[in-house]
Amino acid sequence: MRYLPKSDSERKEMLRAIGANSIEDLFSTIPERFRLKHPLHLPGPLSEAEIIQYFQARAEENARGYTSFLGAGVYQHLRSVVPDAIIQRGEFLTSYTPYQAEISQGTLAAIFEFQTLMCQLTGQEVANASMYDGSTALTEAVLMAERLTDRRHVFIARTVHPEYRQVLQTYAKHLGLELSEVGFTASGQLDVAALDPRALAGAAALVVQSPNFLGVLENLPALAEIAHGSGALLVTGIAEAVSLGTVRPPAEADIVAMEGQSLGVAPSYGGPYVGVIATREKNVRQMPGRLAGQTTDAQGRRGFVLTLATREQHIRREKATSNICTNEALFALAATIHLCLLGKQGLREVAEQNLAKARFAQAELEKIPGVKRAFSGPTFNEFTLEFPRSVKLINAELLREKIIGPLPLGQSYPDQTKRGLVCVTETMPRTEIERLAAAIRRILEKPV
Amino acid sequence: MSQESSRIKKAGRHISQNEGLIFEKSAPGKRGFELPPLDVPPVDATKALGAAYVRDAIEGFPEVSEIEVIRHFTRLSTWNYAIDLGMYPLGSCTMKYNPRVNEFVARLDGLASEHPSQPANVAQGCLRILSDLQKCLLEITGMDAITLQPSAGAQGELTGLLLIRALLESQGNPRKKVLIPDSAHGTNPASVVIAGYEVQNIKSNAHGQIDTDHLREFVDNDTAALMVTNPSTIGVFEERIAEIAEILHSRGAFLYMDGANMNALAGITRPGDFGVDVMHLNLHKTFSTPHGGGGPGAGPVMVKTIFEPYLPVPVLIEKDGRFALDQNRPRSIGRVRAYCGNFGVLLRALAYTLAYGPGIRQATEDAVLNANYIRKGLEGHFDLPYKLPSMHEAVFSDARQKKHGVNTMDIAKRLIDYGFHPYTTAFPLIVPGALMIEPTESESKEECDLFIDAMRAIAEEAEKNPQLVKTAPHSTRVGRLDEVAAARKPVLRWKPSTSGEAAD
Numbered sequence: 001m002r003y004l005p006k007s008d009s010e011r012k013e014m015l016r017a018i019g020a021n022s023i024e025d026l027f028s029t030i031p032e033r034f035r036l037k038h039p040l041h042l043p044g045p046l047s048e049a050e051i052i053q054y055f056q057a058r059a060e061e062n063a064r065g066y067t068s069f070l071g072a073g074v075y076q077h078l079r080s081v082v083p084d085a086i087i088q089r090g091e092f093l094t095s096y097t098p099y100q101a102e103i104s105q106g107t108l109a110a111i112f113e114f115q116t117l118m119c120q121l122t123g124q125e126v127a128n129a130s131m132y133d134g135s136t137a138l139t140e141a142v143l144m145a146e147r148l149t150d151r152r153h154v155f156i157a158r159t160v161h162p163e164y165r166q167v168l169q170t171y172a173k174h175l176g177l178e179l180s181e182v183g184f185t186a187s188g189q190l191d192v193a194a195l196d197p198r199a200l201a202g203a204a205a206l207v208v209q210s211p212n213f214l215g216v217l218e219n220l221p222a223l224a225e226i227a228h229g230s231g232a233l234l235v236t237g238i239a240e241a242v243s244l245g246t247v248r249p250p251a252e253a254d255i256v257a258m259e260g261q262s263l264g265v266a267p268s269y270g271g272p273y274v275g276v277i278a279t280r281e282k283n284v285r286q287m288p289g290r291l292a293g294q295t296t297d298a299q300g301r302r303g304f305v306l307t308l309a310t311r312e313q314h315i316r317r318e319k320a321t322s323n324i325c326t327n328e329a330l331f332a333l334a335a336t337i338h339l340c341l342l343g344k345q346g347l348r349e350v351a352e353q354n355l356a357k358a359r360f361a362q363a364e365l366e367k368i369p370g371v372k373r374a375f376s377g378p379t380f381n382e383f384t385l386e387f388p389r390s391v392k393l394i395n396a397e398l399l400r401e402k403i404i405g406p407l408p409l410g411q412s413y414p415d416q417t418k419r420g421l422v423c424v425t426e427t428m429p430r431t432e433i434e435r436l437a438a439a440i441r442r443i444l445e446k447p448v
Numbered sequence: 449m450s451q452e453s454s455r456i457k458k459a460g461r462h463i464s465q466n467e468g469l470i471f472e473k474s475a476p477g478k479r480g481f482e483l484p485p486l487d488v489p490p491v492d493a494t495k496a497l498g499a500a501y502v503r504d505a506i507e508g509f510p511e512v513s514e515i516e517v518i519r520h521f522t523r524l525s526t527w528n529y530a531i532d533l534g535m536y537p538l539g540s541c542t543m544k545y546n547p548r549v550n551e552f553v554a555r556l557d558g559l560a561s562e563h564p565s566q567p568a569n570v571a572q573g574c575l576r577i578l579s580d581l582q583k584c585l586l587e588i589t590g591m592d593a594i595t596l597q598p599s600a601g602a603q604g605e606l607t608g609l610l611l612i613r614a615l616l617e618s619q620g621n622p623r624k625k626v627l628i629p630d631s632a633h634g635t636n637p638a639s640v641v642i643a644g645y646e647v648q649n650i651k652s653n654a655h656g657q658i659d660t661d662h663l664r665e666f667v668d669n670d671t672a673a674l675m676v677t678n679p680s681t682i683g684v685f686e687e688r689i690a691e692i693a694e695i696l697h698s699r700g701a702f703l704y705m706d707g708a709n710m711n712a713l714a715g716i717t718r719p720g721d722f723g724v725d726v727m728h729l730n731l732h733k734t735f736s737t738p739h740g741g742g743g744p745g746a747g748p749v750m751v752k753t754i755f756e757p758y759l760p761v762p763v764l765i766e767k768d769g770r771f772a773l774d775q776n777r778p779r780s781i782g783r784v785r786a787y788c789g790n791f792g793v794l795l796r797a798l799a800y801t802l803a804y805g806p807g808i809r810q811a812t813e814d815a816v817l818n819a820n821y822i823r824k825g826l827e828g829h830f831d832l833p834y835k836l837p838s839m840h841e842a843v844f845s846d847a848r849q850k851k852h853g854v855n856t857m858d859i860a861k862r863l864i865d866y867g868f869h870p871y872t873t874a875f876p877l878i879v880p881g882a883l884m885i886e887p888t889e890s891e892s893k894e895e896c897d898l899f900i901d902a903m904r905a906i907a908e909e910a911e912k913n914p915q916l917v918k919t920a921p922h923s924t925r926v927g928r929l930d931e932v933a934a935a936r937k938p939v940l941r942w943k944p945s946t947s948g949e950a951a952d
Binding site: 001002003004005006010011013014015017018019020023026027028029030031034035036039040041042043044045046048050051052054055056057058059060061062063064066068070072073074076078080082084086087088089090091092093094095096097098100101102103104105106107109110111112113115116117119120121125126127129130132133134135136161163164166167169170171173174175217219221244246247248249266267268269270271272284290291292293294295296297298299301302303304305307308309310312313314315316317318320322323324325326327328329330331333337339340341342343344345346347348349350351352353355356357359360378380395399404407426429430433 | 467469470471474478479480481482483486487488489490491493496497498500501502503505506507508509510511512514517518520521522523524525526527528529530531532533536538541543545546547549551552553554555556557558559560561562563564565566567569570571572573574576577580584587588599600601602603605606610613633634635637638639640641642643644647684685687689690713715716717718721722730732738739740741742743744745760761781782783784785786787788789790791792793795799801802803804805806807808809810811813814816817818820821824825836837839860861864869870875889890891892893895896921924925926927928929930931933934935938939940941942
């Protein structure tokens, strides 16, 4: 087998050195009755060429050649070929968690840079070395708010990504957290009037997302004032990190939980991505996940180490701030390289192109009779439209023209079946936007 | 002091480039990426969003060219050790070869490009990959049903415990505690707490195994489960595993297996056959997906049929050769993360499994062969606290070297000068001063011999020149770093105002 670097005679020689008669001897502690008598029923072995063939065949069964207007937490953005070339260097790809600092300075310095970039983007003071993804980052941010306030009641906007809310529900259930959902207004923003001030007074956190799942930006300074007035923390989720190239960062939030997929990571059918938690310096000891810190050696040379590990499971076991161990270091590195390439100007330009393309698409689609914007609040690269028919039915027809249409909101909001979320990023050519508009126009002109 | 030794065979001195932080190379106006021209009318952000919603330029954000980015990260990369450079004998971490074809297929257009919310009829390829991996993992573990959703081992543990909790709740009583041997990974107790249970630690016996008489006393009607790592973290198979399962089952409790060490079992024996009810796998260990400096991973959970109704949503279903994601599962524990898990990691694990097929047994045999060969080579030079036969890893202690003031961390650091990554130190907790060595199947006899030779040379140095070992490493860019200062006054990010320090 090509991955195994031993000849049979070397195997025999090693067995002799050990003093074993056969390889079976080395498995003698496994009770005989549990040892497999037959080979496993597995496909393979496959050569490299056959492996490539298998996966190419699978790729053909997906949506190659389709134009997609899906966003809703996962975004298609331009990516330079550079990050992928660098993260495939074996020194990054095939290294372990940098516990042995002297021979892991490359990974540690890159994590330190990642933490810095995440602080700069979010307007926060400290960020960790990454979480699994946006959904688990948001959940861990809420658990962190619970520890910081020693309160159990959490208010969460219905406009937070539905799958993020589901993950939070799974974790909250057995930790004694009480979750209350807060609705939205005609602007698509959090319905402040629906917040019960008396209940909020005992709350750990108010949890929102901006841009929210309907595509609308929340008025974070106002929400922070409301939360802080009751002694609650403001936890802000961000699913579309590219928005931060032009949108005001959530500087007023106490904890920011972000999905970093937009920053140079492929959609890859849902993962791996890169979650981020950023917060105020004073909260750092309640933060989950790994942290890299700067220090020196005996000769005063600058170096980096994993630090504040007494928060973590391998030291504190059942008293740890979280059970997280493995995170998404390789994709935190990809995001770091991507952001360094974009730089100050590039980041803003990408964000502004998203804004321009989305506005153009919105205007084109609103020209179609019966199609109108669903919410009046400010939007970035996604917006919700109301159609005269079920979005699911429209999408079924669009699919025949190789277009993956708006995300039907009815999947998560049963009262919104005629509303769909459209995402347009800098990767979408004007001609495809026009093709979408023409196709929807044709579909709606046909009698039901 | 002499840092070189004629016995250092694997490594020589090599120039490494100095490099500051990327922020220190920044200069206004430089850039490393250009966008295609905009083909729609531009929009003024302030007008479009309102001034209150628009940000100012980010102070200190990097401005560098493409070549500077390439050099910066290439230079940083050369400061790392990697499997691609040599043996990475971290016990419990299973640092095996990460096949390059897996990287290639994970990046194919039509796989890397796919959106997780696209309709199932245009995602059949992704779903079939998940289905094929599920079937392989169930065959290898001998279990009945599976979820691929958990992002890593620790999340798999939590998911598994929530499944146990859900089943017990359906029987009327979720129970209160989960038993954990003192040799367990730290994630086990941390996961137990999130699942709403109390941790009860149980002591290992003199052989590092679970004491079944002791266990019998602890298992009562408040016990939900025992979490066992098998082979244990000292690399030994729990010979009485079936009896352990029987003790738990007789009191209505369940056996959870941490599959971190499946590398020692694949193709030889199956947890589903020896009484395990729920288990997780770490695909970044046994199934070779790259560690990438700390992730991503994937932590699938396998269960016996009775737990199947409680699996996280969505569940992959197959009907007439077509695949779909079933969200309507009323008894499900819910979601543990967004979408279907770390798809890109899952597909690499499938590529690995397909490469071996039933021959995965040979990988297991070679891993166990290597560990025993190294154990044999180091016996007599290092103290071996537990004498039971080793499987995929061997655990020594620093008891002999301690007499000369040299501890396991010193030996580990000196190993760096010999061209190897250190083994695992200070774990498992049941071995004071542990040296936990796991070579994996990826090492040749030659590499194992070099390692044995290096370890023997260091044992000799510890006797004759302990200071040399205690001050190691001597060959790295930086010496031992001041971790106490790092934690006392944490500097966790670069700041423009404090950047006066010269790049080193």
